[in-house]
Amino acid sequence: MPGTVLALNAGSSSIKFALAEIRPDASAAVIANGEIEGIGTAPHFAAKDALGAIIGERRWEPSAGADHEALLGGLLEWVDGHLGPDTLVAAGHRVVHGGRDFIQPVRIDQSVLTALAALTPLAPLHQPHSLSPVRAIMTLRPSLPQVACFDTAFHHTMSPVATRFALPRAYEDEGVRRYGFHGLSYEYIAGALRETAPVLAAGKVIVAHLGNGASLCAMASGRSVDTTMGFTALDGLVMGTRCGALDPGVILYMLQQKRLDPSEIEEALYQRSGLLGVSGISSDMRQLLGRTEQHAREAVELFVFRIARETAALAGTLGGLDGFVFTAGIGEHAAEIRAAVCERLAWLGVSLDREANDRCDGRISGADSRVEVRVIPTNEENMIVRHTIETLGLKAA
Numbered sequence: 001m002p003g004t005v006l007a008l009n010a011g012s013s014s015i016k017f018a019l020a021e022i023r024p025d026a027s028a029a030v031i032a033n034g035e036i037e038g039i040g041t042a043p044h045f046a047a048k049d050a051l052g053a054i055i056g057e058r059r060w061e062p063s064a065g066a067d068h069e070a071l072l073g074g075l076l077e078w079v080d081g082h083l084g085p086d087t088l089v090a091a092g093h094r095v096v097h098g099g100r101d102f103i104q105p106v107r108i109d110q111s112v113l114t115a116l117a118a119l120t121p122l123a124p125l126h127q128p129h130s131l132s133p134v135r136a137i138m139t140l141r142p143s144l145p146q147v148a149c150f151d152t153a154f155h156h157t158m159s160p161v162a163t164r165f166a167l168p169r170a171y172e173d174e175g176v177r178r179y180g181f182h183g184l185s186y187e188y189i190a191g192a193l194r195e196t197a198p199v200l201a202a203g204k205v206i207v208a209h210l211g212n213g214a215s216l217c218a219m220a221s222g223r224s225v226d227t228t229m230g231f232t233a234l235d236g237l238v239m240g241t242r243c244g245a246l247d248p249g250v251i252l253y254m255l256q257q258k259r260l261d262p263s264e265i266e267e268a269l270y271q272r273s274g275l276l277g278v279s280g281i282s283s284d285m286r287q288l289l290g291r292t293e294q295h296a297r298e299a300v301e302l303f304v305f306r307i308a309r310e311t312a313a314l315a316g317t318l319g320g321l322d323g324f325v326f327t328a329g330i331g332e333h334a335a336e337i338r339a340a341v342c343e344r345l346a347w348l349g350v351s352l353d354r355e356a357n358d359r360c361d362g363r364i365s366g367a368d369s370r371v372e373v374r375v376i377p378t379n380e381e382n383m384i385v386r387h388t389i390e391t392l393g394l395k396a397a
Contacts, residue, residue, distance in 0.1 A: 010094070
């Protein structure tokens with residue numbers, strides 16, 4: 001059987017994965033994907049084939065105490081059983097932060113792992129989860145090549161004026177600057193646009209990655225020139241449980257007046273804010289859209305308002321706007337949110353075809369729209385597979 005690549009996208013409580021078969025032309029075809037969810041509580045493993053049929057499932061008891069190493073051991077055993085031993089030839093990982101130095105995918109060795117771990121202060125809630133599966137595989141399969149693919153790398157094309165904070169220079173020397181995130185998603189969308197709408201791809205486009213984490217990216221000819229996330233993945237838009245852009249004076253207020261310590265502030269900003277904080281009900285947009293309480297409506301309204309406001313700012317960076325793309329969980333599935341965003345962007349020349357939006361057609365803008373609006377499903381695991389194959393120079397056996 002041809003060699004396969006395992007793509008891993010790890011979060012705090014889940015690991016998404018895809019298994020791809022390498023073709024003779026060094027491209028790849030995804031043959032299975034799935035998720036290990038409930039890490040730390042009641043882990044559940046489920047895998048589907050390319051057609052969406054369940055081909056593997058396992059549950060662990062809440063008291064089992066399964067960590068990343070134990071869970072990945074189970075995943076690797078399933079891969080061997082499903083494909084046969086020695087079929088897996090590499091693993092690729094989504095790593096949230098690459099800092100200033102890692103601007104393209106890289107094969108992981110101990111020195112690279114040490115360097116990536118040193119970036120943890122720049123992404124304290126994300127980087128450790130990105131690296132846990134790397135360490136686990138180093139222990140379980142020490143000879144298996146691994147590749148790190150960075151969420152920050154796509155944004156290295158931003159100019160210094162777009163990355164700089166107005167802080168004393170010493171902070172910039174320490175790496176305190178705007179990096180941007182969701183880069184693997186944006187890279188995938190840029191490639192999809194080149195294939196499906198090459199004229200638009202060569203223009204000025206804003207992509208909205210709207211999920212539990214949310215951000216916008218301004219692209220000129222498929223390259224990132226500005227984005228809403230900055231030094232951390234806490235900046236920018238309203239998110240599921242994250243506040244997004246915030247006056248730094250609020251942090252001072254929390255410290256000085258509320259007497260909160262740094263860990264309490266971190267927990268409030270990352271875990272208790274965003275849609276959850278404003279609504280007091282849920283961080284899940286699907287639930288909020290189905291509720292009638294005023295606070296739920298206000299959370300949705302703020303989410304849309306901030307997208308529209310940041311879009312205006314990014315259009316200013318681009319010097320115009322040719323296209324707008326919705327992607328990720330909310331962007332791909334919430335027609336009501338897409339319609340509300342487009343309504344607020346009417347002044348930019350956005351005109352929505354409501355029937356196309358309800359059907360979630362690829363192009364959802366009206367014939368009279370000066371801005372072409374599209375919905376394109378993202379696929380970060382696909383990018384991880386591509387980068388892993390290219391970085392290691394893998395070919396079909």
